[in-house]
Amino acid sequence: MHFNWEHWSATASPFCKFKLVVIKTAYQLKSKSLQRTVDIEVYMPENLLGNEVLHLLLVNDGQDLAQMQLEESLKSLYAKWLIEPVVTVGIKAGEERLQEYGVANKPDFKKRGGKAKLYTEFVLNELLPFLHQEIGKPINGKKAFAGFSLGGLTAFDVAWNHSDIFDVVGVFSGSFWWRTKDLSEGYTDSDRILHQMIADSKEKPNLKFWLMTGTEDEKADRNQNFIIDSIDDTVDVIKELVKKGFQRPDDIFYYEMVGGKHDVPTWGKAFPKFLEWAFAKRTSF
Numbered sequence: 001m002h003f004n005w006e007h008w009s010a011t012a013s014p015f016c017k018f019k020l021v022v023i024k025t026a027y028q029l030k031s032k033s034l035q036r037t038v039d040i041e042v043y044m045p046e047n048l049l050g051n052e053v054l055h056l057l058l059v060n061d062g063q064d065l066a067q068m069q070l071e072e073s074l075k076s077l078y079a080k081w082l083i084e085p086v087v088t089v090g091i092k093a094g095e096e097r098l099q100e101y102g103v104a105n106k107p108d109f110k111k112r113g114g115k116a117k118l119y120t121e122f123v124l125n126e127l128l129p130f131l132h133q134e135i136g137k138p139i140n141g142k143k144a145f146a147g148f149s150l151g152g153l154t155a156f157d158v159a160w161n162h163s164d165i166f167d168v169v170g171v172f173s174g175s176f177w178w179r180t181k182d183l184s185e186g187y188t189d190s191d192r193i194l195h196q197m198i199a200d201s202k203e204k205p206n207l208k209f210w211l212m213t214g215t216e217d218e219k220a221d222r223n224q225n226f227i228i229d230s231i232d233d234t235v236d237v238i239k240e241l242v243k244k245g246f247q248r249p250d251d252i253f254y255y256e257m258v259g260g261k262h263d264v265p266t267w268g269k270a271f272p273k274f275l276e277w278a279f280a281k282r283t284s285f
Helices: 005-012 070-079 116-135 150-161 193-200 229-243 264-278
Strands: 021-031 036-046 055-060 086-091 143-148 168-172 208-216 252-261
Touching: 021 070, 021 116, 036 070, 036 116, 055 116, 055 150, 055 264, 070 086, 070 264, 086 116, 116 150, 143 150, 143 264, 150 168, 150 193, 168 264, 193 229, 208 229, 208 264, 229 252, 252 264
Parallel strands: 055 086, 055 143, 143 168, 168 208, 208 252
Antiparallel strands: 021 036, 036 086
16 A cells, blocks of 8 residues: 555645645636626635645536635635545526526426526536636546526536536535426426426436535425425435435435525535535545
């Protein structure tokens, strides 16, 4: 067994001057797919030794990451040696968020999500090639996609249908209610778009899932079972995943935050837990 003393001493010794820092850089990408400029922020770990595994995390609604104090969370996790280096990319939503987010090719009952396919094309064909060129280091670890609310639904959809690229999905208070019928139009649970997408899929993607809800995510209770819809819909996603052969806890982690709300502060508290789960530091000796 090879013992990398330099690597161990540089990270584990409190007397060593080595320190992994985070550099945040803003970019503007002129997207042909979306016909607009997309603002992104890249949180890049610096002072790497060169022998680390480097992961990639894309996050929808990246405009919320500053309020979530992501930079501070990353620095704290690195300082405590809890996660491996990860390039985190916040993709800021545009004015047509309700059109660009959703499930590709399947608009909801209000015709929202009509540009979700174009957003997927932007991520795959424009954003990822840009990042690989700009980062300048090989992404030799996991590729994850995460999001909040409707951005979480979108991250799930993109990763599910492109598991040849992505390995991990993170969804916070996901809009799994996304449906083809309004409640007043004879709605049934089979009208939920993402659940049906999972059920109709012939293959089992090679993915792992981190799903989070808050007990105060909302007040709505469609079936009057005294469980809010956000929790019901997320639990039902898990049930569909289990039917496909995914297992808990190996493939699916569900975090229900007591008192958690449908807001940025709640997601900010949960996000470090997701980072620890997705990119946990592995011991090498």
